[in-house]
Amino acid sequence: MATVMVKPINWSFRVRDALGAAVVAALIGLPMLGLTTRDGLNGLQIQTRWAWLAAFVAFAFAGRLVLQWTLHRFQIAPRRRLRNRPASTHSANAALFWAGGASVVFAVLLPALFAGNRYVVDTATTVLIYVMLGWGLNVVVGLAGLLDLGYVAFYAVGAYTYGLLSTHFNFGFWEALPIAGVLAASFGVLLGYPTLRLRGDYLAIVTLGFGEIIRLVLVNWGDVTGGPNGISSIPKPSFFGLPMQASSDVPTFASVFGIAYSPGQRVVFLYYLILVLALLTSVFVNRLRRLPVGRAWEAVREDEIACKAMGINVTNVKLSAFAMGAMLAGFAGVFFAARQGFISPESFTFSESATILAIVVLGGMGSQLGVVFAAIVLVVLPEIGRDFSEYRMLLFGLAMVLIMIVRPGGLVSHRAATVQSPKTGVRP
Structure with a gap:
């Protein structure tokens, strides 16, 4: 069984990348986490929460390092490329078909x-x-x-x-x-x-x-x-002319079908x-x-x-x-x-x-x-x-x-080809 050699990770580059992510996190987190307003005697007063901001920046720095190490260690990017090859078109289409069917069944039974x-x-x-x-x-x-x-x-x-x-x-x-x-x-x-x-x-x-x-x-x-x-006062839709609201003047959905009315x-x-x-x-x-x-x-x-x-x-x-x-x-x-x-x-x-x-x-x-x-x-x-x-x-x-x-291509980046070959089932 062939083994895949993993190149040593370049930590200096990864640390610089994580520092960049930390700087972005600091800029975003400063107005949202580092500063807040409180009611005071003279109106609104600005208070600082540097501990929260520091924790957020540290989390962004550590999380970026962990993400880079995980992608490098488990070769996630190459596997993703292999998974998107045309050979998996039929299995992907079948998975989408069953996922769509399950979604419809769940929606009906919800x-x-x-x-x-x-x-x-x-x-x-x-x-x-x-x-x-x-x-x-x-x-x-x-x-x-x-x-x-x-x-x-x-x-x-x-x-x-x-x-x-x-x-x-x-x-x-x-x-x-x-x-x-x-x-x-x-x-x-x-x-x-x-x-x-x-x-x-x-x-x-x-x-x-x-x-x-x-x-x-x-x-x-x-x-x-x-x-x-x-x-305002836009009327609600009816069920083939039968209103869903309770009414004593006209037949309603509940009265026609003999069921107890419920909002x-x-x-x-x-x-x-x-x-x-x-x-x-x-x-x-x-x-x-x-x-x-x-x-x-x-x-x-x-x-x-x-x-x-x-x-x-x-x-x-x-x-x-x-x-x-x-x-x-x-x-x-x-x-x-x-x-x-x-x-x-x-x-x-x-x-x-x-x-x-x-x-x-x-x-x-x-x-x-x-x-x-x-x-x-x-x-x-x-x-x-x-x-x-x-x-x-x-x-x-x-x-x-x-x-x-x-998922830069979207949650479902794969979709079936509109024009398909009758023999192969893929785009000619």
């Missing part, structure tokens, strides 16, 4: 597994909203390669479309859903058309401006959108509703990837000039990506408005776009299952850190940095 725990079901509903948004943005960023920093604008269009139609024209959830999707897709085309010549950072700046324009319109157009006060029924119904919408979104996006338009998205992402040389209409390809991604965000916005019962411009700030983009990047560009895992991490992690409210965002950012160090 209300039964946590019966009576409304907090868990509410959190899972929020995760599914971000999963649906992540899959929609994955069409634009992951498949078509178009960086969109204003994706929350389409989310807002869907939410306000349902809010206005339901409160002013008595539209139901199911009636407003397709209208909101079409309107959001129209806004996607409206954004995509003037940005066809832009790429990279310039495209990101324009989309960021578009998202802020939509938010400012919602704030200032008070006669229609309600301005900063938003829209938790509405929470479970909303959970299963967004679960169905998310699964339909996944099937829809996977189907689009196998159609010519999906293949054109990936071709434009890889080389736009080559696509033009082959006669592909790049204009239509980009517009279709913006429209499809915006339509899915509009659907998610309708559900968000129906679930909350109240919407305002504060729900659609740039931080939401950044979170959705982080879900796509951390999950793995173009990976459907990766978006699910990333949404769970980014939504559940802050909920776990509620007991550490003072350091909540510090822990959140640290976790994101660690994920990108360990």
